[in-house]
Amino acid sequence: MRAVVCHSPGSLALEERPEASRGAEEVLIAIRRVGICGTDYHIYEGSHPYLEYPRIIGHELSGEVLETPRGTALRPNQRVVVNPYVSCGACIACRRGKPNCCVRIAVLGVHRDGGLCERISVPERNLYPAGSLTFDEAASVEFLSIGAHAVSRSGLKPGDRTLVIGAGPIGLGVALFAGLSGGDTTVIDLDPDRLAFATQAGIAGRSILADDRTDEQVGAATDGEGFDIVFDATGNRGSMEDAIRHVAHGGSLVLVSVVNEDIAFSDPELHKRETTVLGSRNALRADFERVMAAIAEKQVPLQRLLTHRTRLAGAAADIARWATDKRGLVKALVEIE
Numbered sequence: 001m002r003a004v005v006c007h008s009p010g011s012l013a014l015e016e017r018p019e020a021s022r023g024a025e026e027v028l029i030a031i032r033r034v035g036i037c038g039t040d041y042h043i044y045e046g047s048h049p050y051l052e053y054p055r056i057i058g059h060e061l062s063g064e065v066l067e068t069p070r071g072t073a074l075r076p077n078q079r080v081v082v083n084p085y086v087s088c089g090a091c092i093a094c095r096r097g098k099p100n101c102c103v104r105i106a107v108l109g110v111h112r113d114g115g116l117c118e119r120i121s122v123p124e125r126n127l128y129p130a131g132s133l134t135f136d137e138a139a140s141v142e143f144l145s146i147g148a149h150a151v152s153r154s155g156l157k158p159g160d161r162t163l164v165i166g167a168g169p170i171g172l173g174v175a176l177f178a179g180l181s182g183g184d185t186t187v188i189d190l191d192p193d194r195l196a197f198a199t200q201a202g203i204a205g206r207s208i209l210a211d212d213r214t215d216e217q218v219g220a221a222t223d224g225e226g227f228d229i230v231f232d233a234t235g236n237r238g239s240m241e242d243a244i245r246h247v248a249h250g251g252s253l254v255l256v257s258v259v260n261e262d263i264a265f266s267d268p269e270l271h272k273r274e275t276t277v278l279g280s281r282n283a284l285r286a287d288f289e290r291v292m293a294a295i296a297e298k299q300v301p302l303q304r305l306l307t308h309r310t311r312l313a314g315a316a317a318d319i320a321r322w323a324t325d326k327r328g329l330v331k332a333l334v335e336i337e
């Protein structure tokens with residue numbers, strides 16, 4: 001079968017790989033759509049913290065069931081959403097219902113070969129029936145689930161003044177689900193085009209450009225009090241460290257993105273606010289289901305988010321190009337027929 005393989009940083013190619021076969025207790029599926037995200041570009045660029053090459057990339061997946069184990073509820077030809085976080089089921093996190101941060105987590109397309117290929121075998125518990133969702137919609141569930149999970153972690157209540165720093169696809173997902181949960185949402189970014197997109201698509205109520213007037217505008221937006229909940233989705237150390245200044249006294253800071261280095265906070269700044277600092281990693285089944293329901297109810301402006309599209313044959317060249325040219329790019333999808 002054909003697969004897009006990243007051999008080493010800077011080297012991405014479509015090649016012939018051995019046909020996928022169904023593993024025990026697994027389901028063989030035909031991949032139909034693959035969303036491309038920051039992680040994939042980082043793998044291509046060689047800036048991913050824990051990745052062994054060569055790797056078939058692709059973790060934002062939808063597909064169609066081909067072959068199932070005995071006694072499963074899934075049927076052949078059924079459309080499915082793939083949860084790419086393969087967990088061990090036995091570690092402390094799994095025992096506590098948090099497979100999203102399993103000690104031995106293996107994310108498809110990162111720790112093991114992913115789905116930018118024709119067929120893949122995955123554990124049955126990692127597949128969710130897509131219901132009325134199209135393949136495009138089903139492949140968009142994973143990246144939005146990261147945002148839905150962060151919002152769930154935050155305990156956001158209707159009316160909470162909410163700031164999302166970073167208006168890339170993950171930040172947009174956070175802002176969208178913060179808004180759907182009743183938050184009064186503001187986004188900050190360095191890029192005025194991304195901010196315009198976020199407000200025009202109805203994803204955020206207000207936007208603030210990250211420049212030397214940011215503090216003034218944060219003050220104006222919050223009566224000088226700061227935000228009840230601040231999410232950082234920048235993947236930038238300076239921004240993560242700085243975010244605490246925008247948190248209201250008694251508020252929370254949720255770190256959605258990850259950087260491969262230490263981050264530090266001023267303890268007086270942290271302490272005087274009695275800040276709650278939370279990490280948010282991946283997503284749970286409940287978050288996937290939340291996103292699937294929101295898409296089915298037409299609460300997600302997916303037609304605006306899915307800006308770029310290619311096919312398996314052209315994917316390697318297009319991904320290499322998008323890695324350096326992200327003008328107008330929010331989310332790219334690869335079609336596999």
Ligand SMILES: [Zn+2]
Nearest residue numbers: 037039060143
């Ligand atoms: Zn992703």
Ligand SMILES: [Zn+2]
Nearest residue numbers: 088091094102
């Ligand atoms: Zn585990």
